[in-house]
Amino acid sequence: MKSYFWGFLLSLVLTIGAYFAVVERAFAPANLLILVAICSVAQIFLQFVCFLRLGREPISEGVKQQILHEPTQWNVIFFLFTVLIALVIVIGSLWIMANLDYRM
Amino acid sequence: MMQHNEQHEVEAKTLFGFWLFILSDVVMFSVMFATYAVLLPGKAGGIGPGELLSLPRALGETLLLLVSSFTCGLCQCLRQSRVLTLLAITFVLGALFFSAVLGDFMHLVQNGNSWERSAFLSSYFLLVGTLLAHVAFGLLWMLVLIGQIWKKGMVASTQRRFLCLKMFWPFLNIVWVGVYSWIYLGGAI
Numbered sequence: 336m337k338s339y340f341w342g343f344l345l346s347l348v349l350t351i352g353a354y355f356a357v358v359e360r361a362f363a364p365a366n367l368l369i370l371v372a373i374c375s376v377a378q379i380f381l382q383f384v385c386f387l388r389l390g391r392e393p394i395s396e397g398v399k400q401q402i403l404h405e406p407t408q409w410n411v412i413f414f415l416f417t418v419l420i421a422l423v424i425v426i427g428s429l430w431i432m433a434n435l436d437y438r439m
Numbered sequence: 440m441m442q443h444n445e446q447h448e449v450e451a452k453t454l455f456g457f458w459l460f461i462l463s464d465v466v467m468f469s470v471m472f473a474t475y476a477v478l479l480p481g482k483a484g485g486i487g488p489g490e491l492l493s494l495p496r497a498l499g500e501t502l503l504l505l506v507s508s509f510t511c512g513l514c515q516c517l518r519q520s521r522v523l524t525l526l527a528i529t530f531v532l533g534a535l536f537f538s539a540v541l542g543d544f545m546h547l548v549q550n551g552n553s554w555e556r557s558a559f560l561s562s563y564f565l566l567v568g569t570l571l572a573h574v575a576f577g578l579l580w581m582l583v584l585i586g587q588i589w590k591k592g593m594v595a596s597t598q599r600r601f602l603c604l605k606m607f608w609p610f611l612n613i614v615w616v617g618v619y620s621w622i623y624l625g626g627a628i
Contacts, residue, residue, distance in 0.1 A: 336515060343509045350505065350619070354498050357624045367628050375620030379613050386512055386609035410458050417462040421469035428473035 342385025349378045389414055446595050450602070457603045461610050464573075468614050471566040472621065481558030488563070488626025491552060493543070497623040500539045501615065507532030508612035512605050517593050522601060523585060529608065530581045537574050540567065567618060573611055580604055 353374040357367060383389045390411045479488075511529040514522050544564070547553065554564040584604060588597050 339512065343505075346505055346616075347502075350498070350501055350616075353620065353624055354494070357627050358494060364628050368625065371620050371624045371628070375616055378616050378620075382508075382609060382613050382616070386508060386612070387606060410455060413459060413462055417465050420466055424466070424469045425473045425476070429476055432477045 338385050338391075342381050345381055346378050349374045349381075383414070450595070450599050453599055454602055454606070457606055461606060464610070468566075468569070468617070471562070471569060472617060475562040475566050475622065478558040478562040483557035483559075485552065485557050485560070487559070488622060489628075491547065492623055492626060494623060494627055496539065496543060497619055500536055501619045503532050503536040503539065504612050504615050507536065508609045511608040517598055517601070519588060519593050522593065523588055526581055526585050526588075526601075530578060530585070533574060533578050533581070533608075537571065537578060540571055540574075544568075544571075563622065566622070570611065570614055570618060573614075577604070577608055577611060580607070 353371050356362065356370055361367070362370065384391065390408060507529045510525050510532065514525050544567075547560075552560055554561045580600075581604065584597065584600055587600070591597055593601075
């Protein structure tokens with residue numbers, strides 16, 4: 336439960352921090368883009384772990400998620416596979432379209 | 440006791456199945472993010488996301504959804520009164536978020552920046568609109584669930600539906616973090 340509050344607080348800090356860095360133009364545009372990227376990826380993983388209990392014991396007393404007690408954590412494996420697919424889709428699309436753009 | 444174990448097994452299977460649905464939704468949204476990134480230069484002479492979208496409003500919407508996602512998962516115990524209170528708070532915050540984003544859409548369309556304007560705007564409306572449709576169904580889900588818990592109490596079926604909702608709502612917030620960072624903050628840089 337403690338990690339739940341920490342997850343929320345850190346998400347708030349990352350959201351508001353990224354906002355003010357962009358509004359105040361704290362860094363050069365390229366560095367700002369990297370900062371926003373890091374903040375968003377950090378927050379997404381933070382919320383998967385703290386809010387969706389990825390790879391952790393479920394919060395509710397009422398549930399015993401048997402899948403989590405098996406030696407293989409299938410929900411984590413499927414999550415990692417999904418991350419792989421999502422990366423292939425996003426990076427692959429950008430790569431192919433940039434390449435086409437270059438050759439046209 | 441035997442029946443109790445069986446019930447837990449059904450619950451675990453449902454939650455795992457719902458987890459797989461959420462992951463398939465992640466893939467769908469990643470396709471839309473890729474589409475948006477590819478079509479971003481296609482403004483057809485119109486203005487880009489930096490001038491078009493309001494950052495302070497986006498921050499307000501992000502905070503609304505983040506707090507609602509926090510209150511949604513706050514019920515550790517499954518006591519009826521507490522679940523109902525937290526669901527009601529989550530619903531109000533979610534409804535405020537929904538109306539705020541819908542207001543942004545109206546504002547864009549009224550100023551002639553609808554999805555028909557350019558490829559960039561089409562992909563913007565596709566991505567944020569799909570997320571908004573998810574939010575609308577989540578809100579409907581909450582209303583129905585509040586009614587069911589009110590009537591039946593926290594029985595096996597309502598408990599299972601509530602646990603699925605507790606996965607679905609924070610997931611929508613995670614997708615919104617991507618929208619906020621890449622479309623709103625990224626567009627303003």
